[in-house]
Amino acid sequence: MTSQPLTADLTRRAPAAGGFNLTLLRLEIRRLLRNRRTVLFTMVLPVFFFLLFGLNSAYANDRNPSGPGNVSAFVLINLALYGAVLATTAGGAMVAIERSLGWSRQLRITPLSPAAYVAVKMLTAMVLGLSSLTAVFVVGGITGKPSMPIWVWVVSALSVWVGSLIFAAFGLFMGYLLPTENVMQILSFVLVIFAFAGGLFIPLSQYPHVVQEIAQYTPLYGLNQLVHAPLLDTAPHPAWIANAVVWLAIFAAGAMWRFRKDTARV
Amino acid sequence: MQASQAPGARPGSAPADAISLHGAHKHFGTVQAVRGLDLSIGQGEVVAFLGPNGAGKTTTIDMILGLSQPTAGDVSVFGLAPRQAISRGLVSAVLQTGGLLPDMTVAETARYTASLFLGPRPVDEVLRRAGIAEIGDRLVGKCSGGEKQRLRFAMALLPDPELLILDEPTTGMDVEGRRSFWAAIREDTARGRTVLFATHYLDEADAYADRIVLISHGLKVADGTAAEVKAMASGRTVRATLAGADAAALGRIKGADSVEIRGDTVIIHCSDSDAVARYLLNDTPARDLEITTRGLEDAFLALTGDGADVAATSPGGQR
Numbered sequence: 001m002t003s004q005p006l007t008a009d010l011t012r013r014a015p016a017a018g019g020f021n022l023t024l025l026r027l028e029i030r031r032l033l034r035n036r037r038t039v040l041f042t043m044v045l046p047v048f049f050f051l052l053f054g055l056n057s058a059y060a061n062d063r064n065p066s067g068p069g070n071v072s073a074f075v076l077i078n079l080a081l082y083g084a085v086l087a088t089t090a091g092g093a094m095v096a097i098e099r100s101l102g103w104s105r106q107l108r109i110t111p112l113s114p115a116a117y118v119a120v121k122m123l124t125a126m127v128l129g130l131s132s133l134t135a136v137f138v139v140g141g142i143t144g145k146p147s148m149p150i151w152v153w154v155v156s157a158l159s160v161w162v163g164s165l166i167f168a169a170f171g172l173f174m175g176y177l178l179p180t181e182n183v184m185q186i187l188s189f190v191l192v193i194f195a196f197a198g199g200l201f202i203p204l205s206q207y208p209h210v211v212q213e214i215a216q217y218t219p220l221y222g223l224n225q226l227v228h229a230p231l232l233d234t235a236p237h238p239a240w241i242a243n244a245v246v247w248l249a250i251f252a253a254g255a256m257w258r259f260r261k262d263t264a265r266v
Numbered sequence: 267m268q269a270s271q272a273p274g275a276r277p278g279s280a281p282a283d284a285i286s287l288h289g290a291h292k293h294f295g296t297v298q299a300v301r302g303l304d305l306s307i308g309q310g311e312v313v314a315f316l317g318p319n320g321a322g323k324t325t326t327i328d329m330i331l332g333l334s335q336p337t338a339g340d341v342s343v344f345g346l347a348p349r350q351a352i353s354r355g356l357v358s359a360v361l362q363t364g365g366l367l368p369d370m371t372v373a374e375t376a377r378y379t380a381s382l383f384l385g386p387r388p389v390d391e392v393l394r395r396a397g398i399a400e401i402g403d404r405l406v407g408k409c410s411g412g413e414k415q416r417l418r419f420a421m422a423l424l425p426d427p428e429l430l431i432l433d434e435p436t437t438g439m440d441v442e443g444r445r446s447f448w449a450a451i452r453e454d455t456a457r458g459r460t461v462l463f464a465t466h467y468l469d470e471a472d473a474y475a476d477r478i479v480l481i482s483h484g485l486k487v488a489d490g491t492a493a494e495v496k497a498m499a500s501g502r503t504v505r506a507t508l509a510g511a512d513a514a515a516l517g518r519i520k521g522a523d524s525v526e527i528r529g530d531t532v533i534i535h536c537s538d539s540d541a542v543a544r545y546l547l548n549d550t551p552a553r554d555l556e557i558t559t560r561g562l563e564d565a566f567l568a569l570t571g572d573g574a575d576v577a578a579t580s581p582g583g584q585r
Contacts (some may be wrong), residue, residue, distance in 0.1 A: 008284070008309055008460075009430035010344050014353035015384045023381035031369050102365025106421075109331055109361065110382040111353040 020120065027122040033131075036092055041188065042128060043135045046083030049075060050136055067233035069148030074231060076140040077156050078200050083132035084164040085195075085220065089187055091125025092171020092255075096183035099175070099262070101235055114263045118172065118255075125168040126161070133160050148231055148263030154231045165224040166244060167191075169251035170219070176258030194220040217246040259261050282345035284309050284429045284460040285330055290339035292325050292484075299325040301484040302339070307462060309428070312455055315464040316474035316566065322484040323464040324362065327433050330462075331359055343429065355425030356381045360418045362433045368407025372398060372417055375406055379421045388426040396420035397450055412443040419450065430454075432463035436470065447473055468566055480569055487569045495569075496559050502539035503559075506552040508532050519545045 015021075032038055054060060054075035062071045095118075098104050107117060125192025137157055140146045148156075174187055195201055197211075198220025204212050215221055229236050285307040292300040302321040307313050317323050328334040329341045332348030342349035351357045366375060380386040386454060393399045397418040406414065415435060422430055432451070444467075451542040452474065455461050465471055471478050471492065478495045480488040488495045501523060511532045516525045521538025532552070536542045539557050546552040 007389050008281070008344055008356065009281070010354075010356065010428075011348070012354040012356060013384055014350070015382065019382040021381050026376060027370065027374055027378050027381075030374075031367070034369055098365075098367070101367065105333070106365055106418075107360065107382075108333055108377060109352055109359050111355065111384075112382045146565075 003187065015083060015111050018116030019111045020116040022210065024120050025123055025127075028120060029127050032091070032094075032124065032128055035188055038101060039130075040131045042083060042087035042090055044088070046079045046132060046136050047139045048138055049082070050079045051143070054079065054140065060145050061147075064232055067148075067231050069152060069231045070146065072140075073146035073148040073152075074228065076136065076146045077160065077227055077231060078224075080133040080136040080140075080157065080223060081160050081163070081220075082200055083136050084129040084160050084196055085167045086191060087132035087167040088125040088164040089171035089191060090184055091128045092168045092173075092206070093175040093183045093187055094120060094173035095121055095172060096178055097175075097181050099179045099255040100181050104262075112258065118259060121172060122165075122168050125171060125222075128164065129164040129168070131163055133164075133244075135155060152230045159227045159230070163227060163244060165247045166219065166223060167246060169255055173251045173254040173258060176255060176262055194218055198224045200224055217243070219243075219251075222247070281309055282342075283307060284311070284344060285462065286342045286345075287326070287329070288339075288340045290326070290329060290336045290341055292329060292334065293323075293337045300329070300336075303481070303484070303486055305479060305486065305489075307449040307460065309460050310458050311465075311477055312461045312475050313477045313479060314471035315462055315479050315481070316466065316468070316471045317464075317481040318466060321481045323481065324433055325484075326481070326537065327359070327361075327431055327462075327464060330431065331357070331361075333366050351429075355386075356427060357429040358422040358425050359431040360415070360422050362437065366406045366414055366417065368405065371403050371405055372409065372413075373402035375417060376402075376420055377485065380424050383425045387426050389424075392420040392423040395423060395450065395454065397446065411438045412440075412447070415439065415447065419447070423454070427459065429460045429462070432461070434464055434466070436465075436467070444470070468502075480566065482569065491546055493559065497537070497539075501535055501537045502557055504534045504536060504539050504542045504546070505554075505556045505558070506532055506546050507547070507554040508550055508552040511550075516545075562564065 054072050060070065060072040060075075063069075064071060064074055095104065104117070108114075134157075137153065141153075171187065175183060178186065180186075197215045197218035199215065200220060204215055204221075207215065216239070222240040225240040226236055226244060228234075229240075283306045287303050287305040290300055290303045290305075291298070303322075303326060315323050315326070323335070329336050330343060330348060332352060341348060343357050346354075346356070348357075369386065370378065373389060373393065376389045380389050388401065393402055396419045398413060398416045398420060401409065401413060404413075406417065409417065415438075419432075419435070422432075427545075435445055435451075439447060448470070451461070463470075463474070475492065477490065478488070478492055479486060480495060507530050509530045511527050513525050513527055516522060516532060516534060519536075519542050520536075521541045522534050522536045524535045526533040526535075534542050542554060543557060546555060
């Protein structure tokens with residue numbers, strides 16, 4: 001045993017980047033993948049839906065109204081988006097579980113800064129979103145049904161992934177707003193409504209006019225239009241971009257507001 | 267975010283107190299949980315923070331750890347703001363309210379925490395010191411309360427902290443669990459760490475602390491060694507055999523509160539038993555001198571002025 005200095009060594013330093021590091025990220029992702037329910041809802045379910053709706057020979061090989069691909073490819077992008085949105089929301093909403101368990105309080109007595117904690121949560125959510133959309137795209141590719149040029153596969157996947165950042169922010173906001181372990185049960189219901197209103201499950205043209213008008217302002221509408229733009233060969237409409245950017249700003253500001261309250265109190 | 271590296275202590279200056287509170291107040295709305303607490307704990311002391319539920323122990327610990335800001339007054343840890351001391355790994359804690367993630371294993375939880383500190387102790391070492399090396403692969407959700415508490419202790423050891431704070435660390439443990447937990451802590455404090463532990467188990471305070479700080483209703487009511495705290499409340503009783511004792515003369519001894527004479531036996535209740543004993547032995551033919559102290563429990567009840575459980579609406583337990 002070493003001899004004990006009489007006074008504490010106060011020259012120690014704090015870690016860089018508020019304690020952010022890759023070990024955290026690795027352990028967080030391993031933890032998420034260990035959770036069967038998360039894996040089921042964010043990966044198995046969207047893949048299952050694609051196999052159910054994306055391969056139906058009644059329409060799967062039909063051409064889309066415009067662009068180079070078929071309907072199967074359209075459904076593939078729908079479900080990749082749905083999966084990524086569920087996954088990033090679930091990832092962000094983990095803060096609710098960690099708050100209700102007291103883990104965030106435990107972390108407050110470590111050098112991890114609140115901002116670094118949020119960064120870890122957002123990155124974890126984005127990795128989960130990427131796994132989800134990769135699962136859908138890979139299974140879709142294996143079936144051979146979806147038809148679109150390679151560059152559309154790549155651009156669609158990228159835009160789904162980048163766009164799901166909106167829902168990582170949404171999950172984070174809700175995670176701070178609803179301090180309950182059952183947060184995802186509430187949020188998956190909310191997401192289904194967003195998905196219907198955004199035209200993910202049924203084309204908006206099949207709704208009454210009033211519903212179509214309102215639907216344009218819901219959080220999945222703009223993103224859904226944008227991620228299909230390469231496949232349909234349409235130019236991104238400014239209103240779609242505005243919808244996506246405004247909702248990202250709203251969710252990020254909401255998350256920031258709750259996060260500030262939270263760090264002031266805990 | 268900041269990689270702070272401001273020098274802590276100036277060379278040559280007196281070592282900073284491990285903990286220093288000046289006039290610390292904490293109010294929750296109209297509830298005054300802590301009402302002007304002054305406390306200095308020097309480096310290397312092992313201090314018990316004793317008080318009934320709702321006395322303000324947890325509230326005070328939260329302020330020392332930077333988990334809450336004092337409504338008024340100053341709190342510093344090694345002369346630094348609490349948050350700075352935590353970032354540098356100078357202070358760590360086993361909290362009552364600190365949760366663990368049930369879907370990580372014991373070793374993963376420790377690795378996660380270790381990754382947050384600069385130059386932490388090895389995970390294997392702290393798990394071994396906390397006595398949970400064999401259950402590293404167990405999911406936290408499958409651990410018993412005592413095992414989780416040991417994991418919290420292991421996590422607190424990771425930064426090799428200069429100050430370790432334990433908030434009611436053995437709550438919910440059985441007698442054997444408490445004993446082995448304290449054995450682990452004691453082995454650890456032999457290395458010269460400063461330790462502050464909150465407890466409402468009097469025997470723990472008596473057995474493990476060099477110093478006891480007793481608080482009640484948000485105020486410090488006693489501060490000293492276990493023996494001093496006991497004496498403060500109930501005084502001591504000096505009993506001796508002394509034929510033909512002069513009650514009036516004995517009553518005039520400094521520090522004597524009351525004198526009782528039963529045949530050849532005198533019983534003197536006093537606040538300063540040393541002075542009484544000196545007088546009896548030097549100035550009278552008294553013999554068979556016996557000095558007794560009442561238990562810490564009596565001191566506790568006398569000083570806190572109420573039963574062990576004061577308020578059901580404990581502000582100390584609030585977030």
